[in-house]
Amino acid sequence: MKGEIFYGKGIRELEDEHPDLYDLVKNINETVWSGNVLDYKTQKLIAIGITASRADPRATKKQIQSAINELDITKEEIVDVLRVVLLTSGMPAFSKSLQILNSVISTMDEE
Amino acid sequence: MKGEIFYGKGIRELEDEHPDLYDLVKNINETVWSGNVLDYKTQKLIAIGITASRADPRATKKQIQSAINELDITKEEIVDVLRVVLLTSGMPAFSKSLQILNSVISTMDEE
Amino acid sequence: MKGEIFYGKGIRELEDEHPDLYDLVKNINETVWSGNVLDYKTQKLIAIGITASRADPRATKKQIQSAINELDITKEEIVDVLRVVLLTSGMPAFSKSLQILNSVISTMDEE
Amino acid sequence: MKGEIFYGKGIRELEDEHPDLYDLVKNINETVWSGNVLDYKTQKLIAIGITASRADPRATKKQIQSAINELDITKEEIVDVLRVVLLTSGMPAFSKSLQILNSVISTMDEE
Amino acid sequence: MKGEIFYGKGIRELEDEHPDLYDLVKNINETVWSGNVLDYKTQKLIAIGITASRADPRATKKQIQSAINELDITKEEIVDVLRVVLLTSGMPAFSKSLQILNSVISTMDEE
Amino acid sequence: MKGEIFYGKGIRELEDEHPDLYDLVKNINETVWSGNVLDYKTQKLIAIGITASRADPRATKKQIQSAINELDITKEEIVDVLRVVLLTSGMPAFSKSLQILNSVISTMDEE
Numbered sequence: 001m002k003g004e005i006f007y008g009k010g011i012r013e014l015e016d017e018h019p020d021l022y023d024l025v026k027n028i029n030e031t032v033w034s035g036n037v038l039d040y041k042t043q044k045l046i047a048i049g050i051t052a053s054r055a056d057p058r059a060t061k062k063q064i065q066s067a068i069n070e071l072d073i074t075k076e077e078i079v080d081v082l083r084v085v086l087l088t089s090g091m092p093a094f095s096k097s098l099q100i101l102n103s104v105i106s107t108m109d110e111e
Numbered sequence: 112m113k114g115e116i117f118y119g120k121g122i123r124e125l126e127d128e129h130p131d132l133y134d135l136v137k138n139i140n141e142t143v144w145s146g147n148v149l150d151y152k153t154q155k156l157i158a159i160g161i162t163a164s165r166a167d168p169r170a171t172k173k174q175i176q177s178a179i180n181e182l183d184i185t186k187e188e189i190v191d192v193l194r195v196v197l198l199t200s201g202m203p204a205f206s207k208s209l210q211i212l213n214s215v216i217s218t219m220d221e222e
Numbered sequence: 223m224k225g226e227i228f229y230g231k232g233i234r235e236l237e238d239e240h241p242d243l244y245d246l247v248k249n250i251n252e253t254v255w256s257g258n259v260l261d262y263k264t265q266k267l268i269a270i271g272i273t274a275s276r277a278d279p280r281a282t283k284k285q286i287q288s289a290i291n292e293l294d295i296t297k298e299e300i301v302d303v304l305r306v307v308l309l310t311s312g313m314p315a316f317s318k319s320l321q322i323l324n325s326v327i328s329t330m331d332e333e
Numbered sequence: 334m335k336g337e338i339f340y341g342k343g344i345r346e347l348e349d350e351h352p353d354l355y356d357l358v359k360n361i362n363e364t365v366w367s368g369n370v371l372d373y374k375t376q377k378l379i380a381i382g383i384t385a386s387r388a389d390p391r392a393t394k395k396q397i398q399s400a401i402n403e404l405d406i407t408k409e410e411i412v413d414v415l416r417v418v419l420l421t422s423g424m425p426a427f428s429k430s431l432q433i434l435n436s437v438i439s440t441m442d443e444e
Numbered sequence: 445m446k447g448e449i450f451y452g453k454g455i456r457e458l459e460d461e462h463p464d465l466y467d468l469v470k471n472i473n474e475t476v477w478s479g480n481v482l483d484y485k486t487q488k489l490i491a492i493g494i495t496a497s498r499a500d501p502r503a504t505k506k507q508i509q510s511a512i513n514e515l516d517i518t519k520e521e522i523v524d525v526l527r528v529v530l531l532t533s534g535m536p537a538f539s540k541s542l543q544i545l546n547s548v549i550s551t552m553d554e555e
Numbered sequence: 556m557k558g559e560i561f562y563g564k565g566i567r568e569l570e571d572e573h574p575d576l577y578d579l580v581k582n583i584n585e586t587v588w589s590g591n592v593l594d595y596k597t598q599k600l601i602a603i604g605i606t607a608s609r610a611d612p613r614a615t616k617k618q619i620q621s622a623i624n625e626l627d628i629t630k631e632e633i634v635d636v637l638r639v640v641l642l643t644s645g646m647p648a649f650s651k652s653l654q655i656l657n658s659v660i661s662t663m664d665e666e
Contacts, residue, residue, distance in 0.1 A: 054388075086139070090534040254416040269420070298369055
């Protein structure tokens with residue numbers, strides 16, 4: 001399912017213990033990723049941009065992995081996203097995100 | 112020129128007083144917006160997502176105006192960007208950005 | 223309804239144009255504010271703390287107004303929230319939020 | 334003493350090297366946590382909300398540990414705090430904080 | 445007194461209503477601005493950098509006004525601070541802060 | 556070269572793959588660190604303040620290492636920067652940055 005990238009162990013355990021929260025998380029994911037006019041890939045690129053601009057390493061890594069694995073988004077396309085991150089958010093966020101991108105790519109190459 | 116949206120009065124005055132900074136700003140804009148694989152429109156949607164996710168009203172407004180005026184990006188497309196903002200950044204950023212979007216649109220309708 | 227504080231004009235217009243997003247916003251509000259063990263008032267104090275710590279004037283003002291009008295939360299209680307904001311987020315967020323609190327209170331006294 | 338959660342090694346070393354800063358840190362802690370009307374537990378829940386909303390893993394973990402160990406705050410109560418984090422700050426902050434909560438709880442169960 | 449820039453109306457009213465908080469604010473200001481080795485001016489430049497990097501218009505304006513009025517810090521020096529803001533925080537924070545700087549300067553010229 | 560602190564592996568790989576981005580990064584670094592009136596050391600102290608105020612551990616560590624190694628900035632001077640971080644950004648950012656400073660210093664002592 002779209003957006004399952006955020007379903008870590010914590011979210012999955014909600015299903016038993018807090019079904020109202022689990023249903024809400026599902027509802028958010030289904031509604032958010034079903035853009036009326038933009039396709040899933042464009043929305044995914046936007047999500048990478050937002051998490052990368054916050055220099056949030058965990059979320060950035062998850063979004064990049066999901067983008068490459070599920071949607072065949074290329075390294076080149078993500079570098080173009082990071083150009084916008086450099087502009088809007090400065091060098092530390094750009095540099096850290098580039099490092100995460102390279103590390104995700106090289107882990108895949110090893111597999 | 113692409114990215115001129117950020118050329119407020121402050122930036123333009125740099126041209127005389129700090130030409131090294133002015134040239135840098137131009138260099139950043141030209142390099143960032145010239146994605147190798149993503150088109151300008153997709154990069155612009157990403158920029159809207161990042162500024163909206165920070166609940167930065169001034170930059171969000173400028174990006175939305177530029178998107179609509181220069182690139183014929185539609186309200187629908189921006190709402191799809193804001194879906195990702197709701198997911199990644201919560202209700203206050205979503206609600207404030209939606210308000211900015213509506214206000215930009217209604218100002219245009221009046222003209 | 224709880225959480226209606228965020229239903230600005232932008233959200234209300236979603237009802238016609240993007241009913242899926244409107245339903246999601248309602249779902250989020252209903253689920254979030256229905257804590258299993260904490261009461262609405264405690265959750266509201268937490269929301270004030272979060273928005274104040276971000277020095278987000280619009281959301282802080284809305285949360286404080288809602289707290290005072292709907293829940294009879296006192297100025298003293300909000301000052302105690304702002305103590306935690308001072309600790310976790312520093313002087314500018316504390317000082318700005320205190321100013322917002324005073325301005326909300328004095329507007330009410332005039333009415 | 335209340336607030337000692339922040340007294341890591343760095344702060345304790347201040348006592349010898351920068352006694353003015355050490356006294357200030359003590360003064361901040363004593364003043365902040367001594368709310369006039371809210372009890373310590375409610376202020377602690379607010380502190381969890383603020384640190385969790387920033388997706389600051391170190392501070393969130395410390396606040397949650399302190400809440401459970403010193404104040405017998407329950408997992409359920411913290412989940413109710415995280416509901417407000419989901420609303421105000423989005424899914425990545427919610428998901429990461431839930432993971433930290435689960436990890437703190439399971440470490441305690443092992444002891 | 446150093447740091448009085450943050451003593452807006454809200455802080456001053458604390459003196460009667462919450463003297464413990466007022467004394468804490470004074471204690472913070474006196475301790476923070478009394479660097480052992482850096483002079484007040486350098487600390488002030490750092491404060492401008494931090495508030496400008498957050499694109500916090502209110503605090504940035506206050507810090508810049510205080511820097512120019514109390515410490516004869518020049519426009520050139522603040523532009524050099526903003527260079528670091530551009531690097532670490534991106535174009536929107538740089539552009540907005542530059543605008544604030546120009547507006548503070550031109551208000552002074554009019555007086 | 557000034558600012559090479561940000562030239563992690565990710566940035567260096569840009570030289571072959573995205574020379575336009577690599578040249579831009581160089582241009583940013585050269586322009587930013589060449590203040591007209593402030594010296595490199597003061598600009599470096601400002602950069603530490605900004606990264607520390609964001610509680611960004613990776614960038615804070617890099618800036619502190621660079622400050623000590625390249626510019627003989629002392630622990631005392633950095634503590635004075637952190638005073639401003641405590642004021643503007645609160646205890647968690649102050650406490651985390653102090654920990655990073657101590658850890659950088661003690662790693663150096665071991666060498």
